[in-house]
Amino acid sequence: MKTVTVKWNGKEYDVEVDEAIMTVRDFKNAIEKQTCVRPERQKLLNLKLKGKAPDDSTKMSAISLRPGTKIMMMGSLEASVEEAQRIPDDLPPVINDLDIEEEEVAIENRSEYLQKVERRVKDYEVKMLNEMRPGKKLLVLDIDYTLFDHRSTAETGAELMRPFLHEFLTSAYKNYDIVIWSATSMKWIEEKMKLLGVSSHPDYKIAFYLDSLAMITIETQKYGVIEVKPLGVVWGKYKHYTQQNTIMFDDLRRNFLMNPQNGLKIRPFRQAHQNRATDRELLRLSFYLEDIASLEDISTLNHSKWEHYRKDGYNVSTD
Numbered sequence: 001m002k003t004v005t006v007k008w009n010g011k012e013y014d015v016e017v018d019e020a021i022m023t024v025r026d027f028k029n030a031i032e033k034q035t036c037v038r039p040e041r042q043k044l045l046n047l048k049l050k051g052k053a054p055d056d057s058t059k060m061s062a063i064s065l066r067p068g069t070k071i072m073m074m075g076s077l078e079a080s081v082e083e084a085q086r087i088p089d090d091l092p093p094v095i096n097d098l099d100i101e102e103e104e105v106a107i108e109n110r111s112e113y114l115q116k117v118e119r120r121v122k123d124y125e126v127k128m129l130n131e132m133r134p135g136k137k138l139l140v141l142d143i144d145y146t147l148f149d150h151r152s153t154a155e156t157g158a159e160l161m162r163p164f165l166h167e168f169l170t171s172a173y174k175n176y177d178i179v180i181w182s183a184t185s186m187k188w189i190e191e192k193m194k195l196l197g198v199s200s201h202p203d204y205k206i207a208f209y210l211d212s213l214a215m216i217t218i219e220t221q222k223y224g225v226i227e228v229k230p231l232g233v234v235w236g237k238y239k240h241y242t243q244q245n246t247i248m249f250d251d252l253r254r255n256f257l258m259n260p261q262n263g264l265k266i267r268p269f270r271q272a273h274q275n276r277a278t279d280r281e282l283l284r285l286s287f288y289l290e291d292i293a294s295l296e297d298i299s300t301l302n303h304s305k306w307e308h309y310r311k312d313g314y315n316v317s318t319d
Contacts, residue, residue: 002065006031006044007188008073009151017060024063025056037075043153045072045195072191074153074160107218108258114232116216117258121236124214130205132177137293138241139176140210140231140248142255142266143184143192147282149272150192159276161196162269166203168282173204175293177241181210181229181248183255210234218257230258244297249285264303284314 004027006013013034017027024047028039039056047054049063107113144150149160172178180198182189189209193199198206215227231248235241248256249266256263267281288306292298307314 002067002069004065005068005070006035006073007070008035008037008075010184012070017065019059019061019065022060023056024054024058024060027060028056031073035073035075037073041075041153043074045074046191047071070187070191072188072195074150107220108260110218113216113218113230113258117230117232117236120214120216120230120233124210124233126208126210126237128208129199130207132207132238132240134240136177137175137245137247137298138179138234139172139289140179140181140229140234140246142248142250142252143180143182143189145251145268145270146249146266147198147269148192148196149269151270152272158196160272162272162282163276163279164283164286165196165198166201168286169198169201170203171286172289174290176247176289177207178204179207179210179234181214183212183215183227183229186211186213216258220257223254226254228257229255231256231262232258243299247289247292247298247303261299262303264306280316283316287314287316 002017002019004015004017006015013031015027015030015034017030022030025039028042028044031037031042032039044053047063049058054063141147147162147165149162152160169178180189180193182192186209189211190199193206193209210229210233212227214233215229217225217227219225229248229250231243231246234246235243243259243262246259246262248259248263250256250263251266251268253263253265264285266285269275269279269281285306288309291309292301295301301309
């Protein structure tokens, strides 16, 4: 009997596996008991047999799971699927995510939060993946709903990847060092970057990853206590990165409340199966990053108006 950890919806579930008698279908049934996600809606992204997803009839013994194996699952509850199917077709392109209103952003100078940032600078350990390059600006990227739809179902991770991701990162790398910052654990950041082919791509390199431990909590009048991603952690550790040469993309505005002038709220990438054929957000943003790369201080820009930075806009076509 082995214990396999299944990661789904930000939580981990320990599932007992008797390899001698259980099939993949039995494994999925055991997962359903804990998560309530039906087997037909489960996509076990790193459960592989000879490099491919095994059939439900495959014996678990044939997969040879190692002790401590963790499986990343994508899948939706029936209630969530039914709700998604009721969403009208005429939704606006930007979904209201109940973020903090603009007038609440004055909290970035409060001493108690700056002290938290200082503690992260002192205590948080960064594992450098690739060398930082003198003279480059810094691009900090979220993962979920920014680069990757982590809720929709799919046969492979590539189907959940935002369109033009590799083209975008290749273009950005010319002028920017790239950092990935996700409100998850480092283990799952590494898994997702491997799954998407980001960690090994030959045309660009990621400087380092930051996880939830680099975040801090703040309190707002409207939404109470929330977690945010203070760029001061990066600036405190690496002095050549500053407010003037850093930009952060995130689908949640609240994540850059400590650095409102450096944040760009990207349109969330959801329902990948429906939207991957038409989503051009990263392609358009690659042009914006190129346009502003020569500026000495990009924090003076209103990044919420990025689509209008060019007089002719950023309308693109891949036809």
